[in-house]
Amino acid sequence: MKIVLPGDEILDRPIHMENTFVENNKTYTAVLAMLHDDKLIPLEGLWYPKVGDKVVGRVEEDKFSIYEIDLNGPYSGLLISKFVKSPLLVGDIIEATVKEIDRYNTIILYKSRKLYGGKLISVKPSKIPRIIGRNNTMLKQLIEGTKCNISVGANGYIWIKGNNIHLAIKAITKIAKEAHTGGLTNRISDMLGVKNGETTTNS
Amino acid sequence: MEKPQLIVNGLRLDGRKPDELRPIKIETDIIKNASGSAYMEWGNNKVIAAVYGPKEALPKHTGDPEKAIIKCVYSMTPFSSLEEHGRSGPNRRAIEISKVTKEVFENIILVENFPRSEIDIFIEILQADGGTRAAGITAAAVALATSGIPMRDIPYAVSAGRVGDTVIIDLNKLEDNYSDADMPVAIAPRNNEILLMQMDGGLTREQFKKALEMIKNAGKVITKIQREAIKKPYEDLINKYGAKYE
Amino acid sequence: MNDYLKELISSGLRSHDRGNFDYREIKIKSDVIKTAEGSADVSIGDTRVLVGIKLDVDEPMPDKPDEGNLITSAELLPLASPDFEPGPPNPESIELARVVDRALRSAEAIDMKSLFIEENKVWSVFVDIYVLNYDGNLFDASLLAAMTALMKTKKPIYKDNKVIRENLNEYLKVNNIVVSTTFAKIGDILILDPTGEEESIMNARYTIANDGNNIRAIQKGLYGSFKEEEIDNMVEISFKKYNELKLLIENATK
Numbered sequence: 001m002k003i004v005l006p007g008d009e010i011l012d013r014p015i016h017m018e019n020t021f022v023e024n025n026k027t028y029t030a031v032l033a034m035l036h037d038d039k040l041i042p043l044e045g046l047w048y049p050k051v052g053d054k055v056v057g058r059v060e061e062d063k064f065s066i067y068e069i070d071l072n073g074p075y076s077g078l079l080i081s082k083f084v085k086s087p088l089l090v091g092d093i094i095e096a097t098v099k100e101i102d103r104y105n106t107i108i109l110y111k112s113r114k115l116y117g118g119k120l121i122s123v124k125p126s127k128i129p130r131i132i133g134r135n136n137t138m139l140k141q142l143i144e145g146t147k148c149n150i151s152v153g154a155n156g157y158i159w160i161k162g163n164n165i166h167l168a169i170k171a172i173t174k175i176a177k178e179a180h181t182g183g184l185t186n187r188i189s190d191m192l193g194v195k196n197g198e199t200t201t202n203s
Numbered sequence: 204m205e206k207p208q209l210i211v212n213g214l215r216l217d218g219r220k221p222d223e224l225r226p227i228k229i230e231t232d233i234i235k236n237a238s239g240s241a242y243m244e245w246g247n248n249k250v251i252a253a254v255y256g257p258k259e260a261l262p263k264h265t266g267d268p269e270k271a272i273i274k275c276v277y278s279m280t281p282f283s284s285l286e287e288h289g290r291s292g293p294n295r296r297a298i299e300i301s302k303v304t305k306e307v308f309e310n311i312i313l314v315e316n317f318p319r320s321e322i323d324i325f326i327e328i329l330q331a332d333g334g335t336r337a338a339g340i341t342a343a344a345v346a347l348a349t350s351g352i353p354m355r356d357i358p359y360a361v362s363a364g365r366v367g368d369t370v371i372i373d374l375n376k377l378e379d380n381y382s383d384a385d386m387p388v389a390i391a392p393r394n395n396e397i398l399l400m401q402m403d404g405g406l407t408r409e410q411f412k413k414a415l416e417m418i419k420n421a422g423k424v425i426t427k428i429q430r431e432a433i434k435k436p437y438e439d440l441i442n443k444y445g446a447k448y449e
Numbered sequence: 450m451n452d453y454l455k456e457l458i459s460s461g462l463r464s465h466d467r468g469n470f471d472y473r474e475i476k477i478k479s480d481v482i483k484t485a486e487g488s489a490d491v492s493i494g495d496t497r498v499l500v501g502i503k504l505d506v507d508e509p510m511p512d513k514p515d516e517g518n519l520i521t522s523a524e525l526l527p528l529a530s531p532d533f534e535p536g537p538p539n540p541e542s543i544e545l546a547r548v549v550d551r552a553l554r555s556a557e558a559i560d561m562k563s564l565f566i567e568e569n570k571v572w573s574v575f576v577d578i579y580v581l582n583y584d585g586n587l588f589d590a591s592l593l594a595a596m597t598a599l600m601k602t603k604k605p606i607y608k609d610n611k612v613i614r615e616n617l618n619e620y621l622k623v624n625n626i627v628v629s630t631t632f633a634k635i636g637d638i639l640i641l642d643p644t645g646e647e648e649s650i651m652n653a654r655y656t657i658a659n660d661g662n663n664i665r666a667i668q669k670g671l672y673g674s675f676k677e678e679e680i681d682n683m684v685e686i687s688f689k690k691y692n693e694l695k696l697l698i699e700n701a702t703k
Contacts (some may be wrong), residue, residue, distance in 0.1 A: 001446050003434050006348050007356035007393045015205060019312060030313055030353030032433060036448040044239075044351035046257070073251055073273075074257040074320030105318060128353055130447075180437060181444035295543045302540040308674035380512075384555075386667065396674035399613040400655075402667035408684060411664055415677065 001036045002073070004029045006173045008142030010040060012080055019045050031126075034180060047073055047125035047155045049107050053098040055108075056153030058120060059088045069094065072122050076106040079112050087116070093120055093159050095151045115151055121169060123176045125156040130179035131172060138185060142171055145192025167192070209366045211399055215378065217246075221371040223420050224361070227430035229342065231277035231349045239350025243342040243384055247332035248414055251343035253351045259318035274321060275305035275358075277339055279328040279373070300336045307360075307389045313353040323354060324325040333376035337361045337387050340399070341425060348433045357433075359387035359425040364415035365406060370413045372421050384410070388418050392426050395419065400405050412441060455650060458635050472640045475694075477593060479601040484530050486614065487602025487621065489701070491594040494644060495584035497529075500576060500594035502602045504621075506566065506612060508575035517564020517571040521550035522590065525580035530583035530645070544668070546578060548629075549591050552658035552666040556627035561600060563622040566607050568659035574621070576600075585644040586669070588631045588656045593698065599623055600702045617684050628694040629658040630687040634673050639683065641690075655680070657687040661695070 001182075004010060011021065011027035018183055019031045019042050033166040049055075057069035058076050067088055068079030081087070081098065088094065096112035123131070132139045148162030150196050160168045171188055178184050189195060209216060219225070224244030235239035237253035244250075250309035260266030277300040293301070308324055324347070326339035337360035344358045364374045365384040374382055384404030390397055406414060463469060473494030481489035487502035507518055523546035526534045526700075553559065553576070564572040576599070578591045579629065603617035633643035633651035643651060653673025658666040669675065675683075 001448060003437060005357060005430055005433055006354040007391075021353070021355065030349055030355070030357070032348055032432050032437075034446060034448070036446075038449070041448060042351065044349055046351050046353075071212075074317055076259070124351055145346075178440055178444065180447055181440045182447045183444050184447065279612050294549060295538075298540050299547050303668075303670070304543055306670065306672050310674055315490065317679075342498075395677060397669065397677065397680060398674050400669040400680070402664060402665050403555045405555060405660075405663035405665055407663055408688070411684065415680075 001034055003046055004033050004040075005060060006032065007058055008032055010035055010138070011038065018048055038072045038121045041180070042126045043128035044124055049075070049098055049101050049155070051098050053154040054095065054152075055098060055107075055109065056093065056115070056151050056157035056159050057095065057155070058157075059090050059092045062088070069096070069109060072125075072153075072157045073155060077107045077109045077149050079109045084112055084203070085112060088114060091119065095153065095159070106198045115159045115161070116147065118159050120167055121157060121158050121160065121172070122156050123172065125154065127154060127176040128152060128154055131158070131175050133185065137150060137174065138188065141185070141189055141192065142168060145189070145194040146171065151172045207377070209369075209378055210369055210383060214369065218373060221369050222420065223415050224373045224424055225375065225426050227341075227425065229345055230427060231345060231436060235410060237346070237349070237350075238352065239346040241342045241345040241349070242344070244371070245334065245336055245338040247330060248328070248335055248338045249330035250335065250338045250342045251327045251329060252339060252346040253325045254322065254346045254352065255325075256322040257317045257331040257352065258323075260319055261384050267319070268318050271312065271316035271317040271320045271322050273305050273309050273324065274294070275301045275308065275324045275326070276325045277301045277304055277328075277336065279335070282330045283328050300339075303399050303401065304336065304340055304343070307358055308343070308347070310396075310398050311354045311356060311358055311391065312347070316353055326328040331376065333374050333379040334362045334387070337389070338372075338442070340389050341429065342374065345429050345432055348363070348429075356391040356393045357388065358389050358391045358431055359422050359424070359429060360387060360399060360426060363416070363418050365410055367403065370410055370417060372417045379395055384414075384420075385416055386411075388415070390419065390422055392422055407412055453553040453694060455636060458640065458647070459650055462596050463640065464509060464662070468626055469639065472642045472690075472693075474553065474666065475697055477592070477597050479597050479701050485544055485598075486605060486617075487600075489594040491590050491597065491599070493586055493590045493593075493642060494584055495582055496590050496645075497580075497582040497588065497595045498590040499579045499581055500591065500598040501579070502598045502621075503575045503576065503577070504572045504602070504605050504608070505618060506607055507636065508569055509565075509571040513561070514569075515561075515565050516561035518573040519554060519559065519561070519576065520549065520573055521546045521553070521576040521578070521595070523549070523580070525583070529580045533580075538701050544670070545587055548588055548656060548658075548666060548668045549576070549595055552592055552627050553595060553599070556623050556625045556658070556660045556663075558623060558627055560624050561621035568609070572603040572604070574602075583645055585646070585648045586631050586642050586702035589642065591631045592627070592658060592696065596626060596628065597698050600626075600698065618694055624686050625660050626695050626698060627660045628692075629656050629657050629666070630683070630690050630696055631656040632683050632686075634675065636678070641686065655659060655683055659687050661688070661691045681692050
């Protein structure tokens, strides 16, 4: 494993993939990343929307037949009003799924659900996979350890609701900062007082 | 003021050799709100750089359907120099520096990945001692590299100049005031592509070649400092906990 | 259009049957504005730039009490191009003025000490660049016009706290002639003296001012980059062009 920086060659052949670029038939990383064998694991990176991504967003504008959704990036999400169960207001927070991306980079959303109350925080999208964890393990223990409702968007927005919101934010911040390190699941479970997916009693 | 003798017995007034850089220190992630940020001390220069975005280009008509637009603001605090209180608002010098700095990063950022968006680069000179535009570009490059915004390379910038017959690197304010030439240059080190070059004063063609050579040699040092600063916070944690490869 | 132009340039066939390192026709006329102390009207192809020089009594800069001041500004008039907009100076016009200023200053074109009047009183030389028609290469046209105008500038007389601007005989003391050469990079091709059309498709721009012996100012512009060999090549050509441009100025200021 080594850390590679923008402009470092990672392959001596051209492979087009996210967070890289090709020049003179070689592949270079475009972001700060870890390179393990031939796998590039971005340490910092933006969200490149894909159909099926689950996102969290905030209603930015109500244009009568469509809602424009702030998705923490340069491109807005669009929700068609008639497919939304109950009307939304500007400022409402929703989770939804990416249905398609049009040629203007507008992100068409569907399967939306309004998230009532709570707080919206934002982390770098490259940290999201670690916040969810393999088979949802990290997210599950976050929810169990804090008793919060948490909805995580691939776009880097996270919605949290519950009494332990500060603990949840602290844990999420720690995961984001240490996303690239080993043993993190255990450190977070220690922090939250969770063992093997079960809450331990403090004595 | 009488022109001071800038080189005595082959050494400059601050004790440096002609081809010697001032000490450079860089720390990243110092502005939590930014997508990427860096604080730099380069000799007596103190510089903050912060990057925001990509975000929706505003006003909307400024957006480019083919690429992200880069906006850059270079500015000096009114207390950043030994002279009188600086005037607020950008002066002509700052506007020109903002323009050429913007052009450096238009080259470096993969702007075609984010049509209609905008990326903002802010460079604030807190304390100035010559070579602030070079320091600003070098710091902004580090800030960008920690932002996740895709880029082709990590550029560096440094000035070369001339005092009498001697070509020198990295002029401080006093040297800048009395030198016979000053040439700030920014380079993308991977292919040695020249991204910024300005010059005033006087250089023969031979001195010009020598200055460029000196800049490229200094660039090796600066690049190393930039790379170490970018990696450090991540490496520290890996050394503590080990790396996770997924 | 753009692709067609790019193709022509990359196959070495520039419009107007021009070689890649040839200037368009350059015309220089001095003393075109009688109300100014000095002036020049320069055209390079369809680019046309007017420079007017005025001198005013001023305080010297604190660090140079025995020298006059040089103040250069540039206006990209809306009448000069459909792309120029009215309003305060934009970064492009500021850059243009500052590069011309740096070239004049670095080359010590004007004898700044000859502008000293008495303690705390010196002449400020105002170089105002007005672009009348834009068809590329404003840098070279502006410096040619500024240089020519300065050489034909008559110094006003300061007498009994009054400035006399009529019936003047004494010329401003000019010590050195500096000219610039501006290149555009289109794809991988370098060309000298780009037209407006060529500038609209260039990825980088490079201006070198020299006085025959020394490089006096450099300004690289736009997002594109240069290899060191390309820079060497442009510097070489810049020095080769010096005598040709200097002769044009001298002929216009005889």
